[in-house]
Amino acid sequence: MQIQEVILRKLKMKLIAPFTTSFGTFTDKDFILVEVKNNDGLSGWGESVAFMSPWYNEETVKTNWTMLEDFLIPMIFEKDIQHPDEVSERFSHIRKNNMAKAAIEGAIWDLYAKENNESLSKSLGGSASQIDVGISIGIQNSVQDLLQRIEKGLSDGYKRIKIKIQPGWDVDVMKEVRQKYPDVPIMADANSAYRLLDLNVLKALDQFDLMMIEQPLSSDDIVDHATLQAELKTPICLDESIHSVEDARKALDLNSCKIINIKIGRVGGLTEAKKIHDLCQQRNIPVWCGGMLESGVGRAHNIALTTLSNFTMPGDTAASANYWTKDIIEPEVVVDHGVIHVPTRAGIGYEVNCRKVAQFTEYSQKYTR
């Protein structure tokens, strides 16, 4: 593969409803869309999942733009690529900046699949024709609002409900949720809002028979999580703490978690995501695909990754309509009885709607080999 041109676009899309986590509230989604073009004018698409502020990890839209412009794009132009697995290898002497790396690596994977006239799912070694999905519900203003959101999620067919928690929005809230929905598969995501000192609160969540609790402790921790897991019945799932297959190996060696949430951006791309998937499969650790409020492009990458065989738990890749009035892909991602039917067309399997992209683009820059 020879990449002839890269186009970066900064988009802003309004979320249908604000999304609140323990680290902040999103009303809009600001992100970078990456387009890579080969000699034949074929395009591959990738999406950076970095936010405007460094509150989920240390990256931002601006740091990603700088990394892409100053380092990653020039490295892609340096020499041809035989296989997308070479991209993460080529980037390996640049520390972290995983979301920036993943954005362009994802575009190259899409282009590679299109050049081979096969689906991205197939290029990655995936085989599922449909994937199970759940929904992630942000912190609400009232328990009443939360119960309404759960009701809507269930009537839309989602296979499990993830509820964001934080100190003061946890045990009492979950009690009411369980009263109304005793049997629904429910999990909690704390986004690092607790410390070991909060053990009593976290232990109190055990009574609700949650599928898992996601990232209860610090975003960089795997040691305290091991201490906590030994005390909890509820399985811990790590999100923020896992940036690589090496991180995953260490967390599993320490028994810091029983489940891993794989996000392509957080781990630096699809190649690393596959490695984590494979390691977890060997160790009998289930994985599922996390979400970062992606547009259709990032969503399509998540869907392709989720077709690998150890993605045995419903992911966070909900329907386009859960986030956007109008997504930037055609067709949009739809969820039918809690499943997404995996597209079989070449590459990410959805057409990027250039008119919509233009409408949401605030600025863009073209780079030529």
Ligand code: OSB
């Ligand atoms: O921790 O999984 C998370 C959204 C933004 C930042 C972090 C997270 C989330 C979600 C939403 O839980 C997942 C989605 O619907 O895309």
Ligand code: MG
């Ligand atoms: Mg999470």
